[in-house]
Amino acid sequence: MHLAKSTVSSVVQVFRKEHRIQRKTSTGRKKKLSDAHEQRIMDILTEKDDITIEETRNKFLMLNPEVSNISKSTIYRIMENCQMKLKSRPDMEVFVGTLVHATDSDPMLIMQDMVLGVINGKIEFVESVEELQQLKAEYGFTDANILYMGSSQFLMPGLVDTHTHAPQFPNNGLALDLPLLEWLQTYTFPTEANFSDTVFAREVYSKVVDRLLRNGTTTAAYFATIHLDATKILAEVLHSRGQRAIVGKVNMLRNCPEYYREASLSVSLRETEEFIRYVKGFENSLVLPCVTPRFAPTCPEDQLGELAQLAIKFDCHVQTHLCETQPEATWVKELFPWAKTYTEVYDFTRLLGAKTIVAHAIWLSPQEMTILAERGTGVAHCPSSNLSLRSGHCNVRELLNRGVKVGLGSDCSGGYSPCMLDSLRKCVHVSNTIAMERAAQQAGDYTPLSHKEAFKMATLGGAKVLSMDDKIGNFEIDKEFDALLIDVQAKGSPIDVFSQDNVEMKVDRFLYNGDDRNIVRVYVAGKRLLDSTTSANATAAAVAAATTAT
Known part of the structure; x- marks a missing residue:
């Protein structure tokens, strides 16, 4: 049985729009027809090939006078159900259990007894478990497609690292005894200079990407080095590993060692454009090129302006x-005496926009915050690095209150840990510190950030900073499925779970005490990149499946 293409085309788009809206606004569809009526329509549809929707509707209304009317979209939905019953869905993955994500209105929403379906890497539906049998009929999947999560497990969006330096990973956990500017000259620039060696670059970058994925970072914004060939290698590794990322060849022409600077402005621009074209040549929507002036002290005004033109x-x-x-910040005012503020340097050269990420942003004036908000520019808050290098405490609450997008960054190796859970925890600690300082100074009310708000910054907030919230960040229908399967009782787990713990307590314990051992699966765009589920997990899932079936 099938419907003529011309018959279906007029209603398909209307139906899909109505159906999506209904799914997004309700956990469980309200059926306008009884199961018996739907079965009668399916019987009519299977009577002959090429039956039209109008013919089906007219025949049904004639046979069932108690039904006053029925829409074309309803007929189409039932027609799809009928067809799906005849097909298997090996391309589909379905999760049953607890979902945890953030929305614009709720920084951490915990939803129990849910069903989430993924087709072709995108979220197809999010429904109450009460809808499971109906969804099976509609989409044609079976228990073979389903992962039944156990009581110690939940699904959450992948973590988003809005700022990290891939070539600095050899220094992670080392050399954190100097403030920023001395630290760069003494440790960072010499390490990054080693990436003229492409063999070394491939060794390091392979470990970097694997480590971040292992820690649940499904999306990252990477600084590389000034070296074109090595930066291409980083892009290649990202492409082959399947991580979502933006990656940039670093640009700098001054205030850096002779042994580690670009040859000239023309070379800087030529190589940056070559890298952009190289990455775009992958035709991989997961890996995107990024224009990356290191910071204003290393880039003269003409370089900043020309790089902005490339980005545009x-x-x-x-x-x-x-x-x-x-x-x-004081140094920038000396280097750019015409600018009133550090932020004005970037704004004047047209580098600020909705797809711009500025890291740290600790010492901003209110006027600078206003500029960032007006331009739609996002801030990568890097609390671990700010503490390690004694840079200062970023007042994220004020940034958010002023309408600035804020995500979290690991900023390795200024931050010593590649794990975004570390950034999440330190984000809360820094905000608590600001609250204590304000209280001691009697400087007015200040509400510190909660761990739920930090969770949002590590997921949906990070997606907004990278201008990817239309694709990732939470479990909205039609978004790409970047997700982590968490098990607080995974093998070797550092978390102690007690009999009285409810779901919210288990989630909180993971955010504060969990680590990579609790991340048992990692998905990017629906592709499973990591799977360390154990036989114990499988047993728990089987028990859950049997309970649900009963």
């Missing part, structure tokens, strides 16, 4: 640093 030409992201330390 190719519609690229831009990433850089802003107001990380007070000495840095």
Whole structure:
């Protein structure tokens, strides 16, 4: 049985729009027809080939006078159900259990007894478990497609690292005894200079991407080095590993060692454009090029302006640093005496926009915050690095109150941990510290960030900073499925779970005490990149499945 293409085309788009809206606004569809009526329509549809929707509706209304009317979209939905019953769905993955994500109105929403379906890497439906049998009939999947999560498990969006330096990973956990500007000259620039060696670059970058995925970072914004060939290798590794990322070749022409700087402005621009074209040549929507002036002290005004033009030409992201330390901000005013503020340097050169990420942004004036909000520029808050290098405490609450997008960044190796859970926890600690300082100074009311708000910053907030919230960040229908399967009782788990713990307590324990051992599956765009589920997990899932079936 099938319907003529011309018959279906007029109602398909209307139906899909209505159906999507209904799914997004309700946990469980309200059926306008009884099961018996739907079965009668299915019987009519199977009577002959090429039956039209109008013919089906007329015959049904004639046979069932108690039904006053029926829409074309309802007929089409039932027709789809009928067809789906005849097909298996090996391309589909379905999760039953607890979902945890953030929305615009709720920083951490915990939904129990839910069903989430993924087709072709995108979220197809999010429904109450009461709808499971109806969904099976509608989509044609079986228990073979379903992962029944146990009581110790939940699904959450992948973590988003809005700022990290891939070539600095050899320094992670080392050399954190100096403030920023001395730290760069003494440790960071010499390490990054080693990436002229492409063999070394491939070794390091392979470990970097694997480590971030292992820690649940499904999306990352990477600084590379000034080296074109090595940065291409980083893009290749990302492409082969399947992580979602933006990646940029670093640009800098001054205030850096002779052994580690670009040859000239023309070379800087030529190689940056070559890298952009190289990454776009992958035709991989997961890996995107990014224009990456290191920060204003290393880039003269003409370089900043020309890089901005490249970003505009190719519609690229831009990433850089802003107001990380007070000495840095003072230095920028000396280097750009015409600018009133550090932020004005980037704004004047047209680097600020909705696809721009500025890291740190600790020492901003209210006027600078207003500029960032007006431009739609996002801030990568890097609390671990800010503490390690003694840069300062970023007042994220004020940024958010002023309408600035804020996500979290690991900022390795200024931050010593590649795990975004570390950034999440330190985000809360820094905000608590600001609250204590304000209280001691009697400086007015200040509400510290909660761990739920930090969770949102690590997921949906990060997606907004990277201008990817239309694709990732939470479990909205039609978004790509970037997700983590968490098990608080996975093998070797650092978390102690007690008999009285409810679901929210288990989620909180993971956020505060969990680590990579609790991340048992990692998905990017629906592709399973990591799976460390154990036989114990499988047993728990089987028990859950049997209970649900009963």
